[in-house]
Amino acid sequence: xxxxxxxxxxxxxxxxxxxxxxxxxxxxxxxxxxxxxxxxxxxxxxxxxxxxxxxxxxxxxxxxxxxxxxxxxxxxxxxxxxxxxxxxxxxxxxxxxxxxxxxxxxxxxxxxxxxxxxxxxxxxxxxxxxxxxxxxxxxxxxxxxxxxxxxxxxxxxxxxxxxxxxxxxxxxxxxxxxxxxxxxxxxxxxxxxxxxxxxxxxxxxxxxxxxxxxxxxxxxxxxxxxxxxxxxxxxxxxxxxxxxxxxxxxxxxxxxxxxxxxxxxxxxxxxxxxxxxxxxxxxxxxxxxxxxxxxxxxxxxxxxxxxxxxxxxxxxxxxxxxxxxxxxxxxxxxxxxxxxxxxxxxxxxxxxxxxxxxxxxxxxxxxxxxxxxxxxxxxxxxxxxxxxxxxxxxxxxxxxxxxxxxxxxxxxxxxxxxxxxxxxxxxxxxxxxxxxxxxxxxxxxxxxxxxxxxxxxxxxxxxxxxxxxxxxxxxxxxxxx
Amino acid sequence: xxxxxxxxxxxxxxxxxxxxxxxxxxxxxxxxxxxxxxxxxxxxxxxxxxxxxxxxxxxxxxxxxxxxxxxxxxxxxxxxxxxxxxxxxxxxxxxxxxxxxxxxxxxxxxxxxxxxxxxxxxxxxxxxxxxxxxxxxxxxxxxxxxxxxxxxxxxxxxxxxxxxxxxxxxxxxxxxxxxxxxxxxxxxxxxxxxxxxxxxxxxxxxxxxxxxxxxxxxxxxxxxxxxxxxxxxxxxxxxxxxxxxxxxxxxxxxxxxxxxxxxxxxxxxxxxxxxxxxxxxxxxxxxxxxxxxxxxxxxxxxxxxxxxxxxxxxxxxxxxxxxxxxxxxxxxxxxxxxxxxxxxxxxxxxxxxxxxxxxxxxxxxxxxxxxxxxxxxxxxxxxxxxxxxxxxxxxxxxxxxxxxxxxxxxxxxxxxxxxxxxxxxxxxxxxxxxxxxxxxxxxxxxxxxxxxxxxxxxxxxxxxxxxxxxxxxxxxxxxxxxxxxxxxxxxxxxxxxxxxxxxxxxx
Numbered sequence: 001x002x003x004x005x006x007x008x009x010x011x012x013x014x015x016x017x018x019x020x021x022x023x024x025x026x027x028x029x030x031x032x033x034x035x036x037x038x039x040x041x042x043x044x045x046x047x048x049x050x051x052x053x054x055x056x057x058x059x060x061x062x063x064x065x066x067x068x069x070x071x072x073x074x075x076x077x078x079x080x081x082x083x084x085x086x087x088x089x090x091x092x093x094x095x096x097x098x099x100x101x102x103x104x105x106x107x108x109x110x111x112x113x114x115x116x117x118x119x120x121x122x123x124x125x126x127x128x129x130x131x132x133x134x135x136x137x138x139x140x141x142x143x144x145x146x147x148x149x150x151x152x153x154x155x156x157x158x159x160x161x162x163x164x165x166x167x168x169x170x171x172x173x174x175x176x177x178x179x180x181x182x183x184x185x186x187x188x189x190x191x192x193x194x195x196x197x198x199x200x201x202x203x204x205x206x207x208x209x210x211x212x213x214x215x216x217x218x219x220x221x222x223x224x225x226x227x228x229x230x231x232x233x234x235x236x237x238x239x240x241x242x243x244x245x246x247x248x249x250x251x252x253x254x255x256x257x258x259x260x261x262x263x264x265x266x267x268x269x270x271x272x273x274x275x276x277x278x279x280x281x282x283x284x285x286x287x288x289x290x291x292x293x294x295x296x297x298x299x300x301x302x303x304x305x306x307x308x309x310x311x312x313x314x315x316x317x318x319x320x321x322x323x324x325x326x327x328x329x330x331x332x333x334x335x336x337x338x339x340x341x342x343x344x345x346x347x348x349x350x351x352x353x354x355x356x357x358x359x360x361x362x363x364x365x366x367x368x369x370x371x372x373x374x375x376x377x378x379x380x381x382x383x384x385x386x387x388x389x390x391x392x393x394x395x396x397x398x399x400x401x402x403x404x405x406x407x408x409x410x411x412x413x414x415x416x417x418x419x420x421x422x423x424x425x426x427x428x429x430x431x432x433x434x435x436x437x438x439x440x441x442x443x444x445x446x447x448x449x450x451x452x453x454x455x456x457x458x459x460x461x462x463x464x465x466x467x468x469x470x471x472x473x474x475x476x477x478x479x480x481x
Numbered sequence: 482x483x484x485x486x487x488x489x490x491x492x493x494x495x496x497x498x499x500x501x502x503x504x505x506x507x508x509x510x511x512x513x514x515x516x517x518x519x520x521x522x523x524x525x526x527x528x529x530x531x532x533x534x535x536x537x538x539x540x541x542x543x544x545x546x547x548x549x550x551x552x553x554x555x556x557x558x559x560x561x562x563x564x565x566x567x568x569x570x571x572x573x574x575x576x577x578x579x580x581x582x583x584x585x586x587x588x589x590x591x592x593x594x595x596x597x598x599x600x601x602x603x604x605x606x607x608x609x610x611x612x613x614x615x616x617x618x619x620x621x622x623x624x625x626x627x628x629x630x631x632x633x634x635x636x637x638x639x640x641x642x643x644x645x646x647x648x649x650x651x652x653x654x655x656x657x658x659x660x661x662x663x664x665x666x667x668x669x670x671x672x673x674x675x676x677x678x679x680x681x682x683x684x685x686x687x688x689x690x691x692x693x694x695x696x697x698x699x700x701x702x703x704x705x706x707x708x709x710x711x712x713x714x715x716x717x718x719x720x721x722x723x724x725x726x727x728x729x730x731x732x733x734x735x736x737x738x739x740x741x742x743x744x745x746x747x748x749x750x751x752x753x754x755x756x757x758x759x760x761x762x763x764x765x766x767x768x769x770x771x772x773x774x775x776x777x778x779x780x781x782x783x784x785x786x787x788x789x790x791x792x793x794x795x796x797x798x799x800x801x802x803x804x805x806x807x808x809x810x811x812x813x814x815x816x817x818x819x820x821x822x823x824x825x826x827x828x829x830x831x832x833x834x835x836x837x838x839x840x841x842x843x844x845x846x847x848x849x850x851x852x853x854x855x856x857x858x859x860x861x862x863x864x865x866x867x868x869x870x871x872x873x874x875x876x877x878x879x880x881x882x883x884x885x886x887x888x889x890x891x892x893x894x895x896x897x898x899x900x901x902x903x904x905x906x907x908x909x910x911x912x913x914x915x916x917x918x919x920x921x922x923x924x925x926x927x928x929x930x931x932x933x934x935x936x937x938x939x940x941x942x943x944x945x946x947x948x949x950x951x952x953x954x955x956x957x958x959x960x961x962x963x964x965x966x967x968x969x970x971x972x973x974x975x976x977x978x979x980x981x982x983x984x985x986x987x988x
Binding site for chain 2: 144
């Protein structure tokens with residue numbers, strides 16, 4: 001915070017594309033990345049006479065999201081039309097839920113500081129098509145092209161209360177939300193593919209003031225980092241304005257990623273009046289308890305529940321549990337390792353250290369974990385049995401990943417088996433003692449540290465394959481007896 | 482008797498019995514259209530080639546021993562707001578210029594499945610907004626009983642085509658009376674089914690909560706037959722009902738003795754002409770003579786129906802017509818920017834009545850006016866529904882004249898929209914309540930100063946939700962006592978048409 005004298009109040013509106021196979025109101029595919037305008041039909045193109053029919057699967061996924069966020073489900077909600085003109089909006093209105101959302105009054109708990117961010121509403125709606133302008137924007141472009149594949153893709157909008165007090169809290173809220181929705185199987189929540197979109201509402205006021213500040217909306221945020229940077233920028237901009245005695249204007253601003261600034265969007269010619277009214281083509285959305293129970297019963301486990309299990313039953317630290325529950329694939333990888341006999345703490349350390357480290361360097365996503373649980377478990381067993389040292393094991397893991405060969409095959413082929421045979425080790429130890437009279441004398445004089453140097457020499461001579469614990473004992477015996 | 486004079490059920494039986502082929506029936510109609518339509522102007526497009534293929538397909542089915550369906554070989558015209566794959570769907574508007582529909586409306590597809598042969602698309606008031614078919618962007622349709630008069634609207638093309646013997650049956654759409662009023666003006670049967678009875682998928686929406694597709698026919702049995710063919714649940718329309726379809730055409734002869742009929746005084750007030758009144762009351766007497774218990778009743782909230790209708794219908798229309806933006810299909814004007822594109826496309830593409838209703842509806846839905854207009858109208862609509870529910874606790878059907886007057890002269894309709902809208906007073910409340918209603922010819926009225934010239938009058942029979950069965954049985958009873966006179970006068974009218982002058986094109 002640059003100015004302790006001011007505080008920010010932030011509310012987030014998050015749009016999330018649901019993981020349904022077909023669109024919200026027609027049977028067209030929702031597949032991302034298909035050639036433009038191939039997943040379209042009379043309904044999602046807004047042809048005259050076409051009518052919407054709600055996708056029950058979308059309702060189920062939205063319910064999952066609502067249950068995962070602890071929201072109250074409205075047994076009767078309804079659809080409304082939000083009317084406005086824009087070329088990628090095929091019908092001239094978006095079907096959304098305005099009067100009564102599917103669910104309301106949920107929350108998300110963040111940890112630093114520990115607090116609960118309330119969620120005001122969760123509602124279903126349809127996406128628009130995607131415009132591509134031959135220029136900066138629609139007003140200056142020579143022409144614009146539209147892909148209607150996205151038109152009608154189901155979305156939920158999750159609106160928080162203005163309970164967020166810093167960019168860091170916003171980041172935590174978003175991460176937790178993303179994680180929850182990913183685990184619930186609601187969405188793949190990828191900001192880079194647009195399946196998760198965030199708009200921020202920020203207002204700034206003198207600390208402790210009871211009068212709310214002027215709300216400013218920020219759009220075009222393509223990553224959590226952008227959210228943090230845009231909020232920090234906007235806070236400072238508004239503080240500077242207030243300090244200079246200027247008024248903050250209620251407006252929508254655009255985050256310029258390249259320049260790291262927010263800019264006002266071009267002022268609209270008229271103020272926006274969406275003329276909401278009940279969608280006459282759709283009857284009210286009425287849910288019965290049995291339907292909700294079915295969704296609840298099929299609900300995947302959520303990260304908080306999994307993390308609690310890891311700390312309480314598997315003896316992991318809070319930190320380990322948080323890292324492993326970053327992603328459902330990671331959890332299931334870890335759990336498979338444990339199922340196949342790995343000791344949980346050891347498996348967690350190896351996944352978090354070596355496996356994630358490798359993935360980070362290689363730029364792999366959680367869907368692309370490069371090693372099988374079987375191979376990792378085998379590696380851990382080789383370590384535990386003393387067949388290889390932990391240090392060697394790291395190389396074996398990389399070889400396993402790169403060749404696809406199992407760790408034991410790698411160990412055999414590369415001759416990496418740890419040398420524990422006393423006869424073999426004794427010969428090497430005698431050579432090292434003979435070659436290093438100084439350090440040997442130091443050990444005899446009680447300088448314990450010198451033993452480390454000698455162990456290192458033995459390891460070097462065996463190219464790391466010697467069992468260091470054994471070498472340590474044997475060296476001491478040899479020198480001191 | 483000429484083939485174009487036969488009823489749908491006669492055609493279907495004869496075609497199935499191989500007494501006549503579907504192709505012969507079609508050719509008779511195509512010739513009749515070529516001869517007569519120049520003076521009626523009911524068709525916006527005649528689908529000769531497509532119809533010939535369809536007719537030969539029906540004949541082939543019969544030759545192959547397959548069941549050709551209950552409308553085998555029956556020529557059917559479609560109001561031009563119904564989609565038929567591969568053909569234009571103009572809604573009689575310039576804004577749909579050049580648009581060829583890539584799909585077929587569910588109701589139309591079901592008629593085709595039952596052997597109907599689609600002969601063409603008929604004229605209408607632009608986007609079904611109007612009651613005279615004079616508000617088409619393309620031409621004015623004439624009333625076959627008097628070509629100086631309007632056939633009513635908005636489904637005037639379909640009504641005129643059926644009345645003139647150009648099509649055995651036709652489909653229209655009814656949002657506030659657009660099937661019943663032209664049926665009354667042209668002396669035929671027009672049925673607006675219960676909301677949800679017929680799928681709206683493929684009907685270009687005017688006001689989604691009021692629109693229903695329904696049949697025009699020259700007798701009640703044909704209307705019932707067409708309804709049978711197209712009614713029923715459609716997964717593509719979330720507002721369609723899964724109530725079972727009834728074989729209505731076989732239940733018409735149900736006795737009406739003891740049937741309780743209410744006559745709401747609110748539907749007989751202001752502006753009903755003497756001629757219409759007398760035809761209506763003489764029909765009531767004859768119904769009473771058949772054992773129908775006729776009583777006057779009151780539904781006080783109907784006094785507000787017109788006001789409510791002219792808020793809700795334009796509100797929904799203003800939103801429904803937003804899709805005509807020049808981006809994907811139809812007329813597209815280029816402006817300086819995208820807002821200009823909208824202004825120029827919509828300014829040029831929509832006629833004055835459509836623009837008026839879009840403005841009315843936009844106003845009624847605007848944030849400042851929503852409560853005063855749309856929301857209040859929606860509440861009164863609920864009261865109207867309840868009034869009907871209450872009335873149907875005492876009555877099986879409600880009766881009224883379909884229209885306050887007989888067909889008016891072309892160009893005579895008031896320039897003042899308020900006066901024009903008043904003429905819908907008898908029909909709009911039925912759409913607001915979603916009820917089934919039929920207009921059946923009940924006699925003739927002399928035109929004031931018309932030197933004894935007569936025009937047909939319609940009787941409106943309103944039923945309980947999904948009780949088309951009673952409505953049609955009552956209509957069949959009315960038909961039984963007007964049939965002779967109607968058939969005689971209609972036959973004369975159809976013969977006279979060959980002598981009528983061609984209509985002038987609209988500027």
